[in-house]
Amino acid sequence: MTIKQLSVFLENKTGRINEVTKILARHSINMQAFSMAETTDFGILRLIVSEVDRAVEILREANFAVMLTDVVCLRCDNVAGSLSVILEQLAENQIFIEYMYAFAEGEQANVIIRPNDITRCVEVLSDCKCNVVKEF
């Protein structure tokens, strides 16, 4: 019920994100979603990609510090209030969200969540009949 997110450590330097995207492009790996968390001197690029294991391998080969993190991806209607209902459930069940990011396409919206307790989070989401994505 969880999916693997790729996290890449990057120095704050012009062109570093492009280095990652170039390598992925060269190996025909598609990025489905990403977000960037940044501090003054470094950032963490979080990615959902088409072939996660191969992506790890080729990025490590190119000397990047890379790790995999389990995240939950859920799909909801792209209408006002749909995410709020879900987050309400998570809050009621004492699930803390470390970070999340989302993207909408047409009728649907995808939300990627990194909760503090991933097993419990998946349980709560299944109980409330949320559409948890198993694979992209």
Next chain:
Amino acid sequence: MIWNPNKECMSRDEMHSLQGKRLQKLVQYVYHNVPFYRNKMQAMDLAPEDIRSIDDIVKLPFTTKQDLRDNYPYGLQAAPPSEIVRVHASSGTTGNPTIVGYTRKDLAVWSEVMARCLTAFGVTRDDTFSVSYGYGLFTGGLGAHYGVENLGATVIPTSTGNTEKHIRLIRDLKISGIACTPSYALYLAETLEKMGLSKDDIGLRIGAFGAEPWTENMRREIEDRLGLKGFNLYGLSEIMGPGVSYECQEQNGSHICEDHFYPEIINPDTLEQLHGGEQGELVFTTLTKEGMPLLRYRTKDLCTLMEGECACGRTSVRMGRIMGRSDDMLIIRGINVFPSQVESVILEMSEFEPQYMLIVDRQNNLDTLQVQVEVRRDFFSDDIGRMLSLKKQLADKLRSVLSISADVRLMEPGSIERSQGKGRHVIDKRMLK
């Protein structure tokens, strides 16, 4: 094992008398062959006959790196050109390089003292020994090379560069000993691991490390990752090259080959000789050198001298670890900072690679110190809070050790330039302004 017990275990009285005789002869020799020294002594109203024992050494003038530069290239050479069989040059980063000529006898002394060092480290005729100092003008490569040959072990002159090939040779030729800079040893360990190998795949047991200051933490790190025992090998090209002093199995200071290189510790400001284990600047007089003998050469290395017989049986004076060089000492906001202090903090934290760079700058008339470190791949965390607290932890430790605050920068693994020779760890941008 002791290579030359006659000299290395000589009684103190005998040693002092030998040093006194050699000093008298040396002073006569330079007075008559080196105008630089004759002029200096005449200006001090000092005649060679005024030197009667080793204690009279305090009457003699000092020699500095600047003197060597001013007399470039051969001004301080005492032997006629026909007697010089080899020339080395120091890697001078500023001004003229230092040119050192060696006579046939100088080279014999050099391979003698190097054999003493290697024997103290535990190297025997049965060892296969890789010399990974640079071969060429730098004294490290050839100096260590002839020591290994003199001892009778097998020398593999790998020099620096092509580290993967080097590691294959270490494995395939069953190389058991290596001489290189400590930073190259760390680079070797890194490359070994990158090749998917570990210390168990190679059979290194002895490391002779020198040519740059290093710390106990660095020793542990190298020993852990390469599976060897690391020994300090000290030397400087102006005096001879590697082989001036060496650690024995006790590893309590480095024994100085003081029948050839007479050590003193001085206060670098007052130039007075210090005694009783006080820290100061190390000074050497080359008692037996023919090519370019030097009186009281100021090394700029800060350390202490230890007297007393060592548990290994040697009686020679030992020098403590180099606490820094008075010329790589940084003064940041009025505080003395040695790169080795930063290094020891970084090596204590397993989350970082043993690579670092200090960037010193001046902004709005205030000195700034930036410390760049690489996060180890296996310690990288997706949690930004954890990364920031790691950064803060290092900054706090640095502040407590250095007494000034440093701006820590977390860098990607592999992004700080690796040095294959002397480690370069400081960029001082203030000098450019």
